[in-house]
Amino acid sequence: MMPVATIAGQEIRAGLRNRWVVATTLLLGALALSLVLLGSAPTGTVGADPLSVVVVSLASLTIFLLPLIALLLSFDSIVGEQERGTLTLLLSYPVARWQVVVGKFLGQAAIIAIATVIGYGAAAAALAVSTKISPAAWGGFAGMIGSSVLLGAAFVAIGSLASILVRERATAAGLAVGAWLFFVILYDTALLGILVADQGKTVTAGVLDVLLLFNPADAYRLFNMTATEGASVYSGMAGLGEAGRLSPGLLLGALLGWVVLPLVLAILSFRRKQI
Template sequence: MHGVITIAATEIRIGLRNRWIILSSLILLAFALILVLLGSAPGGEVKTDAVTVVVASLSTLSVYLVPLIALLLAFDAIAGEIDRGTLQLVLASPVSRGAVLVGKFLGHVAVLAIAVSFGYGIAGLVAFFASGGGDAVALIGVGRLIASSIILGATFIAIGYIASASVRQTGTAAALAIAIWLFAVVLFDLALLGGLLASQDGVFARVVFPWLLVFNPADAFRLYNMSAIDAVVVGSNLGGAGSALPLSGLATMLSPVAWTAITLGLSTFILKRVRP
């Protein structure tokens, strides 16, 4: 256990010094504050508080930025060690390969949690005070968004480990990470949309589509957050689809949790077969 904590602490120090992660955190904060300003601007009759509108907007932003930040953290976790020639030294320590990966995972999740809490926490507080205080209960939505974003990020960190452990060059791992991000958050939804247009009211639209939507951890995250607020008020059409989904409410987050457990186990299996 001590070895796991030591590795996690090392990854936290490295992650916080990584300029890509610092830049991504600042970009996340900048986009969040822009959405706060847009959400608090007058725009007709919106019968809800500014914080709720901002949380709805940030949940869509998170689908794109949080997985990208997570993959930037994870893509060189193993391949980078091989490239630098330090993997053999790491594995020579009296810590199992599984414990090494768990330590890296905990450290990377901690770095991601700092970035998300910093960006969304400030944005939520700005929206709260910009709207004149309002109902403090609305801040619960910000906390829910931060927690679910960390879970989503943890999922893509674990997925990134598979790419990192499967290759021996950092550049190849980075290319795989970008490909994973592009497929999971862009191409997958485009494919679902194409299937809906082709199927209309067929079997795909009624049976297959709801399962595929929940199957994707990014979509499951978005559905959870949008179902937790008044989706009709904020102008989203996701709320109406909630009743047709195989999972609803908090159960929707079982998808990213399951993805995290499975991919972390798979990446551990791959790492055990890697020769430094």
């Protein structure tokens, strides 16, 4: 596993050198801090747990931001090396192709994890200094950070797959943007249109649950909106009879599946790729 660790370390060092880690951490930290300041303002009148409010708000914005960052970080991981001519040099060393894919994935996922933990954690610490936070709210916030790392890793895997399937960076960038649009915006829009047109005749509650699991952004959203009682209350999910149909464990399993499946497809595709 030494080649995998070496390649992953090189990706992290490249992220530090290119300011990816710093920029992503500052962006996520500023976003979280702004929501902390806004989310804690109304707690005196409505009695809401400020951290649970922040979890709901931050999860909603993370769905749009973190997948885009992950795709921008990973879309040229292989095709960029190929265009620069360094991929042939890398493969001339005693390293298997799967080790190249896994090493790059782990390094880029680590950048997402570092930025998420530091950026979101710093904002939560700032809130804890001035406000008393319940243990349940801390558990929900930890779950939000962990699921955010999984969401970012899923889109890193999707970006890596896109980078392997094409031969030009511009094409990979187009695929990455298309993937972001599809999973974050178009999928739910199309699903809503189908539900309105179907009127519950074919798309039952069970079918809808399955369809939601086919989108990592939906699995992430549902997990953070229903994982704790406070989050379900403030997100408006507590009053829905079917809100708890998909368990937190199943939703996390779906997110993990979205990490593993694109990564396996990327490994298989890279084995057959002509360099």
